[in-house]
Amino acid sequence: MDSTHLLSSPEQLVAPDQLLAPDWLLLPEGPRRGQGVLIANGCFADVGPLELLQNRYPGHPVRRLESQLLMPGFIDTHHHLSQSFGKGLVFGEPSEIFRRVWIPLEGSLDTDLLYLTSKLAAFESLRGGFTTVCDAGTRSLEGVEAIAKAVHEVGIRCVLAKTCNDLQGGQVLAASHILAMAEQHLSAWDNDPLVTPSLAIPIPEIATDSTLRAVYQLCHEAGRVFQSHVNEHLVAVERSLELYGVRPLEHLHRAGALGPRALLAHATLLTPNEICLLRDSGAAVSYNPVASAWKGNAVAQAHLMHCLGIPIGLGTDGTRGDAFRLLDCAESAQRFAHGLPVGDSVCGGGQIWLDMGTQDAAQVLGLGKVTGQISPGKAADFLLVDLAVPELLPSWNLTWDLVRLANRDQIQAVVVQGKVRLWQGWPTDWDARALMRQVDALARAVVSQAPIHKVHPFPSAV
Numbered sequence: 001m002d003s004t005h006l007l008s009s010p011e012q013l014v015a016p017d018q019l020l021a022p023d024w025l026l027l028p029e030g031p032r033r034g035q036g037v038l039i040a041n042g043c044f045a046d047v048g049p050l051e052l053l054q055n056r057y058p059g060h061p062v063r064r065l066e067s068q069l070l071m072p073g074f075i076d077t078h079h080h081l082s083q084s085f086g087k088g089l090v091f092g093e094p095s096e097i098f099r100r101v102w103i104p105l106e107g108s109l110d111t112d113l114l115y116l117t118s119k120l121a122a123f124e125s126l127r128g129g130f131t132t133v134c135d136a137g138t139r140s141l142e143g144v145e146a147i148a149k150a151v152h153e154v155g156i157r158c159v160l161a162k163t164c165n166d167l168q169g170g171q172v173l174a175a176s177h178i179l180a181m182a183e184q185h186l187s188a189w190d191n192d193p194l195v196t197p198s199l200a201i202p203i204p205e206i207a208t209d210s211t212l213r214a215v216y217q218l219c220h221e222a223g224r225v226f227q228s229h230v231n232e233h234l235v236a237v238e239r240s241l242e243l244y245g246v247r248p249l250e251h252l253h254r255a256g257a258l259g260p261r262a263l264l265a266h267a268t269l270l271t272p273n274e275i276c277l278l279r280d281s282g283a284a285v286s287y288n289p290v291a292s293a294w295k296g297n298a299v300a301q302a303h304l305m306h307c308l309g310i311p312i313g314l315g316t317d318g319t320r321g322d323a324f325r326l327l328d329c330a331e332s333a334q335r336f337a338h339g340l341p342v343g344d345s346v347c348g349g350g351q352i353w354l355d356m357g358t359q360d361a362a363q364v365l366g367l368g369k370v371t372g373q374i375s376p377g378k379a380a381d382f383l384l385v386d387l388a389v390p391e392l393l394p395s396w397n398l399t400w401d402l403v404r405l406a407n408r409d410q411i412q413a414v415v416v417q418g419k420v421r422l423w424q425g426w427p428t429d430w431d432a433r434a435l436m437r438q439v440d441a442l443a444r445a446v447v448s449q450a451p452i453h454k455v456h457p458f459p460s461a462v
């Protein structure tokens, strides 16, 4: 059945005083049939068997959503919204592209360009089914404001970090100033409906131990996430050993910055000792399989970490904002790197990757009470996914189908906090094509003028 005729306007999806009755509802325990959902004031007000809800709300009409799955929006636990102009520059590049591509590129962006690149990235994330993204940090105050403006206009939830490293090019910066800015950032978003502040030290080696500890402590006191990239590249692990005598994750631990508020991106090159340190610390991990494929040295032991009780969510690292492809890559990468060598044909099954993209990711970001599940009291952050496509027929296990077979073009609606932000891939309240024209005119000029060093050259026709 063509599902689009079910709603004559996208707003009908979130109209008040009605019971939504999708064919399938993705609950925390898995996909279920025969369920109903009531949305009020941007939240899920009630969720349960449809008959029960009909009895509870006898005056509410039922809006049937045939062949549709209503599921939580995906959550990207590691993104760099301000780097979207350069996402295609990493192809064919060896590791540590941040030194050759990201820092030169970001250094060439003024406030307006930061806003445009962030808005483009946020839009791409929504199109890919993400209703929350975690930005790993920008270097300037203007950058934070530009990203915040972009995410507000696009309407995506965002954990937004301010970077706080005090070592730069062999110089030690004034930690007191950095910490004052950090505190200011943590307290600046108290009543913001979409932005949750966070602090970041991009890699442990660019901060003194006292600043690592102090920044972690600020996050601990504020109940916010402390972000860092650890043990992603072999060259960085070896540099850390040479400079500090310990590996990056051990460095965080030694400095007092490894604890339950830490969110570690990548964590691909961990020794057994470090995995134990990680487990004992309560720190969380962002598993970034596409980043491993494009510019990494290894694949994180995500399945093992999950089994050890280490909190773990999926992240794109700004590679591509496509949640279903991320799930697929998460499973495939895990299988190639860690399942096949030991004959594990299940390798976590479908549920583990779906959870890492939704409810587990929310926990990792400290947003477990806010989003990541279809349950009463949580924000109405959800996707309406059309299941009437040949790729999903016949369906024996919808959970695993969503990991291996589902596609971005099945996403009919993206809703954040009860507001329809995209309908069939496009915004309902702003002109995305105008943004794309603007970006197209500016991005190429910026990238060509930035002092970027690509090892793998552009084809000569570009």
Ligand SMILES: [Zn+2]
Residues within 6 Å of the ligand: 078, 079, 080, 136, 229, 265, 317
């Ligand atoms: Zn990153």
